[in-house]
Amino acid sequence: EAGVTQSPTHLIKTRGQQATLRCSPISGHTSVYWYQQALGLGLQFLLWYDEGEERNRGNFPPRFSGRQFPNYSSELNVNALELEDSALYLCASSLDYGFYEQYFGPGTRLTVT
Template identity: 90%
Template sequence: EAGVTQSPTHLIKTRGQQATLRCSPISGHTSVYWYQQALGLGLQFLLWYDEGEERNRGNFPPRFSGRQFPNYSSELNVNALELEDSALYLCASSSGTDYQPQHFGDGTRLSIL
C-alpha cells in the first residue's frame, strides 16, 4: 500500500512569492492534515480537510490556505512568503472513521531566500 506522497521534495522561493505544495493521501483516506515543522518549534497544526471541506485551521495567518480535491488529494498554498515560512511542511492522512491515527508523508522542505 502506497503511503502519503508529497511533492515537490524541496522548494526554493524568494520573499513575496507564492508556493504551492501537494499531497496525495493513502488510498481510502478521506482526511488530510497539514503541519509545519520549523526548527526549534516542533510540529504545528495548520489545516484539516475532510471530504473536500476545510474543517479547521491552526493559528496561522490567512495567507496559508489550501483545498482538497474530489480524489482527496490536497494542496497547500502559501502567499506573500516570508523568511520565517522556511520549514518542513508535512501532510498526514487518516480514514474518516473516528480517531484513526494520522500517517505522514516525508514532507516538502520550503526554503525562503
C-alpha cells in the same frame, strides 16, 4: 499499499512569492492534515480537510490556505512568503472524520530566501 506522497521534495522561493505544496493521501483515506515543522518551533498543526471541506485550522495567518480535491488529494498554498515560512511541511492522512491514526508523508522542505 502506497503511503502518503508529497511533492515537491524541496522548494526554494523568494520572499513575497507564492508556494504550492501537494499531497496525495493513502488510498481509501478521506482526511488530510497539514503540519509545519520550523526550526525551534516544533511541529504545529496547520489545516485539516475532510470530504473537500476545511474542518479546522491552526493558529496561522490567512495567507496559509489550501484545498482538497474530489480524489482527496490536497494542496497547501502559502502566499506572500516570509523568511520565517522556511520549514518542513508535513502532510498526513487518516481514514475519515473520526478518531483515527494519522499517517505522515515524507514532507516538502520549503526554503524562502
